[in-house]
Amino acid sequence: MTDFLLELLCEEIPARMQQKASEDLARLFTEKLAEAGLKPDSIQSFVTPRRLALIASGLPLQTQAVNEELKGPRADAPPQALAGFLGKTGLTREQLVERPDAKGNVILFAVIEKPGRATADVLAEAIPAIVRAFPWPKSMRWGKASQTTESLRWVRPLQGIVAILGEDLVDIEIEGVRSGFATLGHRFHHPHQITIGGASDYVEKLRACHVIVDHAERMAIIEAKAQEAAAAHGLMLVEDKGLVAENAGLTEWPVPLLGDFDPAFLEVPPEVIQLTLRTNQKYFVLRNAAGALAPAFICTANIEAHDGGTAIVAGNRKVLAARLSDARFFWEQDKKTRLEDHAKKLERITFHEKLGTVADKVERVAKLARWLVEEGIVTPSSASQTVTPANAGVSSGGAPSPEMPAHAGMTKAELADMAEQAARLCKADLVTEMVGEFPELQGVMGGYYARAEGLPDAVADAIRDHYKPVGQGDEVPTAPVTVAVSLADKLDTLVSFFYADMPPTGSKDPFALRRAALGVLELLTRNVVRLSLWESITRALAGMTDLHCAPGIGDAEYELHLRSMNKTFETLPDFFADRLKVQQREAGVRHDLIDAVFALGGEDDLVRLLARVRALQAFVETPDGTNLLAGYKRAANILKKEAPFATAVTPAQAGVSGDGALPHETLAEAGMTATAYTPEPDEAALIAALDAAEPRATKAIAREDFAAAMAALATLRAPIDAFFEVVTVNDPDPAKRSARLALLARMRDAVHGVADFSRIEG
Incomplete structure (x- = not known):
């Protein structure tokens, strides 16, 4: 067993490419050796600005001989098939091996012995192949050879190759560059050639010449x-x-x-x-x-x-x-120029060819931000904590005093005016010299310029932070003016691009809409902002109406506008639901419970929805919740087989009262005749439990006390268990059967008042 050293010397490799190149070299080398049946004990790869290198330890000097079997035609196959197989293998008919298959047919096999090869020969073939196939993000040709597209491409001109197996040179030649024992040290400290003896002294010899290869x-x-x-x-x-x-x-x-x-x-x-x-x-x-x-x-x-x-x-x-x-x-x-005057230049910047200029977007965001405040969605009390320099992520002098929040004592009218003002100025720094030089500072510089010209701290903070949060883990604004502008900006972006039929597809999200949706969710949940998703989409779409429905618009254009609006309503809520699952996954919230609440329909207040989901998760993880879920699924399975009860009905529609009677019209639909009867004790107990639990759960949901609603449902666990233990649902008596089915439908619908339990796994 011996070690192999490979070094590829070249001109400076860009720093951003080095780590990936080092990994790729080790990977490609491993794959090429595996094709020849070689597997080193370990591979250590190195990279510096001027060289890629690796040391493969524990290589044998020769590969093992192997026998390769090729399956051929049947022994009684036509001569043409046999001749073709013999030509492919280079063997004679007498050298083929006959073996019967499972059906008794005799099959011909060619057993070809491949002798072992010298590892040096394997390496001499593998290294050029690796170099030519190397996946550089950007590469180049150089010298006279660059006149043909068949010449070598490398990240920078290749200058030298060191390839030593043990103490012996592996002879390699790539585009006129031949392998040898010599490399170069540090460009200034030791620019002369260094002779490498092998893998064992490579790292230390280069270190002595002021090159740290690791x-x-x-x-x-x-x-x-x-x-x-x-x-x-x-x-x-x-x-x-x-x-x-x-x-x-x-x-x-x-x-x-x-x-x-x-x-x-x-x-x-x-x-x-x-x-x-x-x-x-x-x-x-x-x-x-x-x-x-x-x-x-x-x-x-x-x-x-x-x-x-x-x-x-x-x-x-x-x-x-x-x-x-x-x-x-x-x-x-x-x-020297006021932000208001900078903002006028936004008319010259296109936001998107289908969505107008940045000035158009600013106008939409300003109206949306004011609406969020005037409707009481974002209020001075929305902020869950005071904005301070520490939590706002700005340096000294960049934020209001923590003792006096920027929004302290602000009325709704003042908040609305400031939100609109901040929205109209939030993109103004895009045309400044500083942001032109440092695009990363958009928003940040606007905040500084706003404060420098004496605008209120709340406005400056909103301009500075309106892009936040820009990703998971980023700070979430809490100051109400900032929340209003940030929400408006992100909602407008989402609605605009969905209106233009440009949602994310697969792994492609060129307009960062997934990030914008997560930002909206973080703002709503962090600040407990009670926003109707449908209403906010409607308000944001008003901006698209203003943009695309100018006076004199034709019927075809208006019809297209209506279709785009309807498509937005169809697709954007589902997109938010998917993003909500992603956001809550890290918080340990089960996606099936989110589906169960969304399936109820009509729930578009995401704060209330999450409160319901969390209460549901706490409930289903208790014994009462687990058993009630099992009872629900048993009832649902029975009802699926019964046409009159296959779809959900309300308790009023089910019409089951304390005496167990079923409305005549429901019986008629089932082809049954009403006959009075007395419910069995366990049946009556379930009816009584529903009579008590349904109103309690309904009232709890109305006041958004979802834990109390779950507690009310928990009282059904014992009665439903006892019901299934004793009561025969599909009784021969049509009246009993129909009444008991209606009772199960009533239980199912009582549960559906909280969530669609059919969506819950387990």
Whole structure:
């Protein structure tokens, strides 16, 4: 057994591609060896900006000989079939083996012995195939060979191949690049060739030449030394695993260095500085002991500088100063124009070709936000907690005082005015210089500009946070103005794209509608906002009417508009139901219970629906709930076989009273004749239990006390169990049979007042 080393040397591999490339190399190598019957004990893969490498341990020097059997025709097959099989296998008739099958027919088999091969030969074939089939996201051709499409494609020009099995070179040639024992060390510290003896000394020889081939080790070095550098100056490193991985992908010998910048730049919003450091420069952000942004950064050099990094830091400081100067210029220029004037430019930006401009969307959102407040859906008391800098996710100076919430003492009229104002300005920062440079700051910069021009804190906060939540785990706004604008924005997006018949399909969701729906659900449930889904869709569709039904619209266009509206009503509620299941799955809520409540119909208040679902889940997990569900299913199965009771009826329609009598018209439909009789004791007990439980459950549901409704249903558990134990439902007497079936229908419908138990699993 021996080890194999492979290294593919090239020009700089983009950092974002490195980890996946390392995984792909190990996967493809494993698959190719498996085809030849080889399986190494372990594979360790490496990647740096200039090389992909792997070490396969525990490979045999030769593959094992194997016998391969090919099934041929029957022994009495026509000569042409036999000749074709012999030509395929290269054997003679005498070399074929005869075997009977299960039917007694004699079948011919070719047994072909494949001798073992040298592992080096297998590798010499596998490596070129891997290189040519490598799945780079982007690749290139180079040199004279690039004149033909048959030439090699690689992420960057391939410069060298090291392929050593044990201590022997595996001879490989790919597009003029031949394998050898030599590779290159660090570009500056050791630019000369290094001779590699094999897998055993590869990692340490390169380390001696200032190349750390293990990506994870470079990440650990960057993180540890960056924290040390920050602590030495009394600062704290802002944790950023993605940036650590990116810097590890940019260096082969990482050396974190601390630098500083002019504190005067801190007058620019901190989010801008952070993005400039991280996105533009790949620097780490630092905070002081108080948690405020510090005028300092950590960059990652790729060399051990003779001067300790002084010149490197000075160069990075100079570049950063230019970047921050640009940011400060954008900040100052944008503040010279009021948000109201910025917003006028939104007429020049298309939201979607079928849905008008961003200005059109803003108009729809403003009307919807005002409606949410005026109808009392979002009120000053909707917020479940005060917005503070800590929970709003903004830095110092970016939020109102936690002692005085932005919405404190606000009347409904004031709240409506502020919601409309915030909605009309919430997209204005899209046309600013700063958001043009940093699209990630849309909303955030609008909040800063609003506060800078003296707009109310509630309006500035709503502009800043109206995109939230943007995904699971993101902060959910609670301030009422923000809730109104955020809800209006997301509802308009959903209704607009469903109206235009562009819902998500499969894994494709180009307009992030699933995220928007989850955002609506989070806002409603987190703030206990009592919103009718049907009514909100109706209000949002009014914006589509304004957009598409201008005076003089033709009949065909209006008919298309009506069809689009109806389609939205048909599809969007189901979409919300699916998203609700996704949202509640993590909270441990069963999807079948959500289906059971939705199946009742008419329940479009998602807060009330979830309260009902949670009470139902708590109930069905108790012994009473489990047994009542079993009794319900037994009753439902019996009723399915009986035509008059196959569909749900209300207790009034069922008409069963304490004496067990059934209305004459129902009997007539069943072809039966009414005959008075006295109910059996267990039958009478169930009737009495229903007489007591039905009104209690109905009243509890009316006051939205779903736990009490479940408790009322729980009283039916013992009577229904006893009923099925003693009473014969399909009695020969038609009157008894019909009355008992009606009693079961009454029990079923009493349960349906809470949920459709037929949808519940178990």
